[in-house]
Amino acid sequence: MSVVKLASPSSTRIGFIGIGVMGTSMAGHLIKAGYKLNVFTRTASKADSLVSLGASFFKTPREVAQQSDVVISIVGYPKDVEEVLLNEKTGVLPGFEPGKISIDMTTSKPSLAARIYEEFKKRGAYALDAPVSGGDIGARNATLSIMVGGDQEVFDACLPIFNVMGKNVRLMGKAGYGQHxxxxxxxxxxxxxxxxxxxxxxxxxxxxxxxxxxxxxxxxxxxxxxxxxxxxxxxxxxxxxxxxxxxxxxxxxxxxxxxxxxxxxxxxxxxxxxxxxxxxxxxxxxxxxxxxxxxxxxxxxxxxxxxxxxxx
The missing domain is CATH 1.10.1040.10 (N-(1-d-carboxylethyl)-l-norvaline Dehydrogenase; domain 2)
Known part of the structure; x- marks a missing residue:
């Protein structure tokens, strides 16, 4: 099993789930960097500014996952993370093929991050927990600190993506250690x-x-x-x-x-x-x-x- 190859922005499809105070700016930076963006948010109108920049809007996280190589999520609460990533009908996991990567940037429970990692692993896919610090200012200026938990090779593959959104990006250890x-x-x-x-x-x-x-x-x-x-x-x-x-x-x-x-x-x-x-x-x-x-x-x-x- 190998990690999906992320050769260049123009050939990498990124899903982005959660268009809030920080997510809008983070997703915008990815579009400007040349990535093809597929987005989902519960309030569709929140994605209008990104769609105007070229993003494609989908009705469920699963549809986003089917059309993306990497899916980034930044939502509100652990229960939202679980629903978005693990829901058996509409979640990211059932829409994934082996080798694809989930990056959850929500601040959530370390135990949930570890469980998500194991669930994606069973499907032959990968998961990183990558919460951020810097607030709306860091998101807007692409200077977020990004703390990552997961496998080294997956982190290395995603580092160019992280570098578009942040300035201090570090792998902190195994799954859940980003959250810790x-x-x-x-x-x-x-x-x-x-x-x-x-x-x-x-x-x-x-x-x-x-x-x-x-x-x-x-x-x-x-x-x-x-x-x-x-x-x-x-x-x-x-x-x-x-x-x-x-x-x-x-x-x-x-x-x-x-x-x-x-x-x-x-x-x-x-x-x-x-x-x-x-x-x-x-x-x-x-x-x-x-x-x-x-x-x-x-x-x-x-x-x-x-x-x-x-x-x-």
Whole structure:
């Protein structure tokens, strides 16, 4: 059994399933790189911009798989991954021939990634788990970090595809290890987001010019992606999603589940999950992750409409 040959963009057909905040940009980069794209998304209108660039729209993941050499999926939740890839009637797997490759770029459960790998292997096909980090900005600028789990030869075959969408692409180990790496990433981001929001809240309360604070902190030891990219959005009271609160809650839940399974206690992760749950309970699950500031403002008696402290 050999991996399907991916000689050049013009001769490689890529299926793309999931046209969301990040998927639209990622798929667009592939088209511009010369790949023939076949797409599926549950809301057909979301694919209009890609169809206008030359992509072909199909009604099911299975139809996409039948017409593609490689199928990339980036959907919402593990249950969506399972439905898209493994559904016996409409999924990618029943549409695959031996040697074809599935790349799931959703942040999902490591155990599910390992099961998908085994199910595709039974059919003579291949599967990589390849979650990403970088949000809407990384997707738009093709600078995503891509963490991959699976076989070396399959990773090597797909590396030109990954390089179209990202700048830091690495095989982290066997199936599921891409997802484990993404859990480590989300754990680091979660507490970092609290720190960034608390820093700006402190600066605002004391009366500092927060734009200047962000510029200074972003050039020193406190520099983070969140500070540089989400800090300015917070000051503008712009909470549109680069990554949805509800999806981050899903990720943090997976990380806590994996940590518990390994006997790890991660207090920072527990605290962050609690704050995001508060945010979602307040009806803000469709906002971006930097909307965590709103939860902290509410706890501290600020008016979340403008970020100013309420007066009695």
């Amino acid at each position: 790496t993404k859990m480590a990433n989300q754990i680091a981001i979660s507490s970092g987001m609290i720190a960034m929001c608390e820093s700006l809240l402190y600066a605002q309360r004391v009366g500092l010019d927060c734009e200047s604070v962000i510029q200074v902190l972003s050039s020193g030891a406190a520099q983070t992606f969140s500070m540089s990219n989400y800090g300015p959005r917070i000051l503008k009271r712009t909470f549109d999603p680069g990554f949805y609160v509800e999806h981050f809650i899903k990720d943090l839940g997976i990380a806590l589940e994996e940590a518990s399974r390994m006997g790890l206690v991660l207090p920072g992760l527990i605290q962050t999950k609690m704050l995001y749950d508060i945010l979602a309970a307040d009806g803000k699950e469709k906002l971006g992750t930097h909307a965590l500031m709103l939860a902290l403002e509410k706890i501290n008696g600020f008016d979340t409409a403008n970020g100013e402290r309420k007066t009695s």
